Amino acid sequence: MAFDGIVTRAVTHELHEELSSGRITKIYQPTDTELIFTIRKNGQNKQLLISIHPNYARVHLTDEKFNNPKEPPMFCMVLRKHLNAGFVEYVEQVELERIIHLSVRSKDEIGDEKNKKLIIEIMGKHSNVILMDPERDMILDSFKHISSLQNRHRSILPGQTYIAPPDQGKLNPLNLDGDSFVRKLDFNQGRMDRQMLNLLMGVSPTVTKALADQAYLGNQNTYEQTYNGFKEKLTKHEYKPFIISGQKDDFHVLDLIGEHEHKTYFNQISEMLNEFYKGKAERDRVKGMTHDLMRFLKNERDKNERKIKKHEKTLKKAEKADDYQKKGELLTAHMHLVKQGDSSVTVVDYYDPDQTEMTIELDPNKTPSQNAQHFFKNYQKLKKSKEVVLVEIDKANEEIDYFERLIQQLEQAREEDIEDIREELQDQGYFKAKASNKKKKKKTIQPDYYQATDGTEIVVGRNNKQNEFVTNRLANKEDVWLHTKDIPGSHVIIRSQDPSEETIIEAATIAAFYSKAKMSSSVPVDYTLIKHVRKPNGAKPGYVIYDNQQTVYVTPDENMVKQLKK
Numbered sequence: 001m002a003f004d005g006i007v008t009r010a011v012t013h014e015l016h017e018e019l020s021s022g023r024i025t026k027i028y029q030p031t032d033t034e035l036i037f038t039i040r041k042n043g044q045n046k047q048l049l050i051s052i053h054p055n056y057a058r059v060h061l062t063d064e065k066f067n068n069p070k071e072p073p074m075f076c077m078v079l080r081k082h083l084n085a086g087f088v089e090y091v092e093q094v095e096l097e098r099i100i101h102l103s104v105r106s107k108d109e110i111g112d113e114k115n116k117k118l119i120i121e122i123m124g125k126h127s128n129v130i131l132m133d134p135e136r137d138m139i140l141d142s143f144k145h146i147s148s149l150q151n152r153h154r155s156i157l158p159g160q161t162y163i164a165p166p167d168q169g170k171l172n173p174l175n176l177d178g179d180s181f182v183r184k185l186d187f188n189q190g191r192m193d194r195q196m197l198n199l200l201m202g203v204s205p206t207v208t209k210a211l212a213d214q215a216y217l218g219n220q221n222t223y224e225q226t227y228n229g230f231k232e233k234l235t236k237h238e239y240k241p242f243i244i245s246g247q248k249d250d251f252h253v254l255d256l257i258g259e260h261e262h263k264t265y266f267n268q269i270s271e272m273l274n275e276f277y278k279g280k281a282e283r284d285r286v287k288g289m290t291h292d293l294m295r296f297l298k299n300e301r302d303k304n305e306r307k308i309k310k311h312e313k314t315l316k317k318a319e320k321a322d323d324y325q326k327k328g329e330l331l332t333a334h335m336h337l338v339k340q341g342d343s344s345v346t347v348v349d350y351y352d353p354d355q356t357e358m359t360i361e362l363d364p365n366k367t368p369s370q371n372a373q374h375f376f377k378n379y380q381k382l383k384k385s386k387e388v389v390l391v392e393i394d395k396a397n398e399e400i401d402y403f404e405r406l407i408q409q410l411e412q413a414r415e416e417d418i419e420d421i422r423e424e425l426q427d428q429g430y431f432k433a434k435a436s437n438k439k440k441k442k443k444t445i446q447p448d449y450y451q452a453t454d455g456t457e458i459v460v461g462r463n464n465k466q467n468e469f470v471t472n473r474l475a476n477k478e479d480v481w482l483h484t485k486d487i488p489g490s491h492v493i494i495r496s497q498d499p500s501e502e503t504i505i506e507a508a509t510i511a512a513f514y515s516k517a518k519m520s521s522s523v524p525v526d527y528t529l530i531k532h533v534r535k536p537n538g539a540k541p542g543y544v545i546y547d548n549q550q551t552v553y554v555t556p557d558e559n560m561v562k563q564l565k566k
Contacts, residue, residue, distance in 0.1 A: 002252050003058055003122060005096040005202020007269070010239045010253040011060055012100050014269045016091040018046055018061060024086050024104065029076035030066035031285060035129060035143075039088060049274075050120055052127035052143055056281045059100060059120055061270035064278055067415055078141040082106065082116050082131060089115075094164070096172050096202030098122040103134075116140075121165065132162045170201035173231055178224040185223065192223075210256035230256065240265060241272035245559075251276045282414065289418055290410050293425075297410065300430070301403040304396040311389045311396070318389065321382035326351060327360050328375030331368070338368035401488075402540040408488040408516045409463045416446075420465045424541055445469045450510060450564040452503040457495040458564070460510055464542030467491040468535075471544065477531040480504070482511045483544075485524035485551055489515025491542070493530070505554060506564060513556040521555040 022041030029035055037048040049062040072080070086106025093100055102118040119130040129143040139160050146156040154163035171184075185195055193212035197205060207230075215226040232238070233254055240255040245262045253269055266272035331338070334347040341364045349358045362371045410421060420443075425431045447466040450458040459474060461467035471481060471491045480494040482504075492511040494503060508525035517523040528549040535544050 002204040002206040002250060003098070003273075004204035004207065005093075005098055006204075006207060006234060007251075007253050007273075008059075008098045008100065008122060008202070009093050009096060009234070010237070010241070011269045011273065012091055012093040013237050015048070015059070015061070015100075018270075019048065019088045020090055022046065022088050024083050024088065024106075027076060027079045027084060028066065028068045029073045030068050032073070033143075034066070034281075035076070035079070036062075036066055036068075050129055051277075051281065052122075052129060053281060053284070054125040054127070056277050056284065057122045057124060057127035058273055058277055059122065060273040061268075062274045062278075064274065064282075075141055075143055079118075079131060082114075082140060083118070086116065096174060097165075098202070099165070119162070123165070128156060130156060130162065137161055168201070171199060172201045173203070173227075173234060176200075176231075178228040178231070181227045182220045182224045187220070204252075206250060206252055207254065207256060214256065230254070239269060241269050242266065243272060243276050249276065286413055286415060286418065289415065290413065293418070293422060294407065294410055296425075296430075297403050297407050301400055301407070304399045304403070307396045308393055308400075311393050314385055314389045315393075318382045318386035321379050321386065324375045324379040324382065328372050328379060330358070331360055331362075331372045331375065335368050335372070338362070338371075340367055342368075398540065402543070404516070405464070405488040405542060412514060412518070413463065417463050417466075419443075420463045424464055428541070447474070449566040450507075450561075451566050452494075452499070452506050452564065454500055454503055456499055456503045457566075458503075458507045458510060459493040459495065460514060461491045461542075462514065464540075467542040471530065471533060472535070475530045477529065479530045480507070480527055481530050481533050481546070482507050482525055482527040483546075484511055484515040484517055485526045487515050487517050487523070489517070491544075505552060506560065508552045508554045509557055510561055510564065512554050513558065513561045515556075518556050522553045523556065524551050524553055526551050 019039050019041065022039040024037055025040050025045070026038035027035070033051055033053040035050040037050070039046045039048060047062050047064075049058070049060055049064070051058050083104050083106055086104040089103040089105050091100060091102050098121070100120040100122075102120065104116045104118065106114060106116060108114050115134055117132050117134045119132060121128045121130070128146070131140045131142065132138060133140055139156060139158055139162050141158050142156045144156070145158075146154070148155040153166050156162075173181075181199075184199055185192065189195065192215070193205065193208040196208040196211060197203060200208070211226055211230060215223045218226070239253040241251070241253045242255060242263050242265045243249065243251045245264070251272060253272075266275065330347050330349065330351075331345070333350070334345065337347065338345050342362055343364045344359050344361050346357050346359045349356050352358075362368075363374065366374065406421060406425075409417070413421065422431065445466055447470050448460040448462060450460065452458055459470045461470045467490065470493050475481065475493045475495075476497075478497040480496065480499055482492040482494070483489060489511060492507050492514075494507050496503070499507070504527060508527065511525050512518070512520075512523040515523065526546070526549040528546050532548045533544050533546040
């Protein structure tokens with residue numbers, strides 16, 4: 001992921017054009033690493049995302065929706081105090097570094113105009129957002145407070161003078177001509193991409209490798225021409241943002257990489273960044289929010305698996321039940337051969353076609369009759385335990401199936417799905433509901449809606465509440481219902497009595513994508529009419545049985561799913 005100085009230059013250029021002279025109307029801090037600014041310009045609201053996430057630090061415009069906390073964090077309140085209702089004067093980059101300055105003109109409590117500067121440092125785990133007073137060169141507050149004990153070069157605390165990050169001693173390509181560039185390379189040393197990385201400011205390995213590949217085995221003139229072409233694109237803001245998807249996703253704004261089958265181009269830098277980071281950042285947020293739930297579900301699943309192993313041992317013992325019954329009956333038939341105190345007796349086995357003899361071990365402290373009763377009691381006990389254990393194994397398997405479905409749903413959950421799953425576990429008695437005086441608002445169930453290529457509507461449940469809603473309440477009895485065969489996944493509905501084969505394949509692809517087999521190929525998906533789908537009495541949420549089904553085999557395709565989303 002190459003959010004380097006060049007991407008920073010591109011997004012800064014775009015943000016300056018989109019936001020300068022715009023008015024800040026809202027500021028939110030939805031998470032402990034993200035800020036959202038709503039900026040109104042020319043009658044339109046633009047939403048600016050600033051993230052200092054250790055893996056996904058970035059700045060761009062977004063249309064993504066965030067859940068904001070009821071009480072704004074302290075830094076958010078400070079930003080509102082100083083920047084709310086202010087006007088963005090300019091957005092600029094420092095050299096070719098991953099540092100952006102957002103200059104804001106606002107009014108203080110008594111109505112005097114003041115200038116404030118928001119400094120955004122995009123530096124991986126060291127990323128930060130700093131609000132400062134440029135007139136006094138003083139820090140007002142920051143996302144992360146850094147003391148001198150944590151960083152000897154500079155401290156970032158309210159009241160301190162702002163000190164920029166240390167210079168890395170690299171050269172800004174915008175100020176370096178082709179001849180000087182070539183003279184600084186050692187052509188005898190090799191590893192030209194590594195040399196360029198150590199020489200040039202703001203470039204990532206993605207860029208230097210692409211430049212080295214373009215000039216591969218060329219002479220100094222070839223390298224100079226390659227560099228000059230790169231610099232010209234950079235100077236003139238000739239950006240062509242793209243994402244490469246594959247084993248390792250990547251993106252950039254300068255199209256230096258050759259043809260690639262999985263390259264997708266975008267019209268705007270923010271559009272590309274939003275697309276690239278959106279799912280990744282949300283999954284990371286969801287992972288943090290669901291850590292306790294996931295641990296609980298896996299523990300409960302594992303507990304039931306251990307329970308089944310224990311019951312299987314009991315079943316193995318129960319296999320001897322018929323043997324005890326046989327011994328009891330043979331002993332009863334040969335009671336005349338047994339005397340008090342005998343430790344064994346040899347009898348004819350009437351159950352054997354060959355009428356062979358068998359020896360039955362006895363308890364010498366018991367009478368012959370008591371020994372026979374002992375065998376019959378063990379027979380009854382094991383027979384009864386077998387019946388109980390088989391029921392318990394069925395219950396444990398149902399629980400495992402239920403928890404596997406919830407684990408799959410949680411792995412693909414969005415933020416809005418988490419509360420549904422948590423509430424379901426409370427309703428099922430696994431969690432105690434937190435005591436609250438507030439009356440709970442009835443939530444609207446909102447499944448996902450897709451549109452097939454021919455315009456047919458497809459509806460998808462992302463959790464058990466949504467699954468039951470789309471299957472039992474939303475769908476008509478003649479609609480087509482789909483689900484991955486014997487694999488945990490979503491309920492999918494085609495709102496048509498006679499969908500085309502193409503629509504069935506598209507809906508099946510969506511069903512496979514929202515299943516445990518998301519990363520597999522040739523996934524079996526069953527489909528039948530809603531009237532053939534039913535929920536057994538007492539079944540867990542989201543569980544159904546069905547018949548009259550047909551099966552198609554599809555390979556999950558994320559790009560197709562995105563394209564069909566309404």
